Amino acid sequence: MNASDDTEVSARLDAVRARIAAAEARFGREPGSVALLAVSKVQPAELIRAVHQHGQLAFGESYVQEACDKQALLADLALDWHFIGRIQSNKTKLIAEHFSWVHGLGDAHHAQRLGAQRVALGLAPLRCCLQVNLSGEASKAGVEPEALPLLLEQCSAIDGLRIEGLMTLPAPSDDFESQRQPFAELRALRDQLATPEQPLATLSMGMSDDLEAAVAEGATMVRIGTAVFGPRSKY
Numbered sequence: 339m340n341a342s343d344d345t346e347v348s349a350r351l352d353a354v355r356a357r358i359a360a361a362e363a364r365f366g367r368e369p370g371s372v373a374l375l376a377v378s379k380v381q382p383a384e385l386i387r388a389v390h391q392h393g394q395l396a397f398g399e400s401y402v403q404e405a406c407d408k409q410a411l412l413a414d415l416a417l418d419w420h421f422i423g424r425i426q427s428n429k430t431k432l433i434a435e436h437f438s439w440v441h442g443l444g445d446a447h448h449a450q451r452l453g454a455q456r457v458a459l460g461l462a463p464l465r466c467c468l469q470v471n472l473s474g475e476a477s478k479a480g481v482e483p484e485a486l487p488l489l490l491e492q493c494s495a496i497d498g499l500r501i502e503g504l505m506t507l508p509a510p511s512d513d514f515e516s517q518r519q520p521f522a523e524l525r526a527l528r529d530q531l532a533t534p535e536q537p538l539a540t541l542s543m544g545m546s547d548d549l550e551a552a553v554a555e556g557a558t559m560v561r562i563g564t565a566v567f568g569p570r571s572k573y
């Protein structure tokens with residue numbers, strides 16, 4: 339990384355923070371109520387270090403081994419690592435060990451494994467969002483809305499996990515109103531399922547191209563890759 343990379347990272351991060359603040363103001367959200375998760379998949383450790391130097395602590399990764407390699411290179415920093423990729427059964431132990439959050443939980447079997455491994459490691463509960471498949475999502479990840487209440491009940495009973503809220507990853511759309519639709523659905527599901535004991539306060543939704551629509555519908559955490567780091571090279 340050189341000085342011009344650092345200037346670019348700094349400028350992009352400022353721009354993303356400004357977009358979030360503008361969306362909070364425009365849609366009547368509390369200032370600071372939308373957290374930025376910087377999605378660093380496929381980006382080199384040195385760029386993550388640069389983003390951290392500009393005050394960002396939470397990073398999202400999609401590939402377990404790649405994330406573990408970069409965590410080793412950045413072990414001198416106190417970063418908060420979120421796993422946002424597809425969960426595979428043979429990777430749950432590494433996920434339980436190396437991340438404080440998991441955003442894409444959609445399977446009770448994975449939840450059991452993650453919880454048991456987290457307990458065995460003696461770590462604080464893994465903070466989880468249940469992934470919901472809305473509006474004809476292209477990927478098959480996540481549960482159908484009809485299956486969500488049962489999954490929530492099952493996951494809530496697992497030691498070693500704390501269910502913080504819901505996540506969705508809709509098919510891309512250029513149209514603002516279409517972008518809002520799945521985010522509104524996720525929020526409505528949350529409102530139906532929330533209880534005083536389990537408020538499901540986190541709505542993990544919105545990416546580089548649809549963060550404003552997500553903030554409009556109540557996102558509390560936006561997962562932003564390209565707009566923070568620049569384009570990803572093919573992995």
Ligand SMILES: *Cc1c(COP(=O)(O)O)cnc(C)c1O
Pocket residue numbers: 377379400422423507545546547561562563564565
């Ligand atoms: C890659 C990714 C993102 C970030 O996407 P950008 O469009 O680059 O902001 C967000 N969420 C998930 C689950 C991802 O895989």
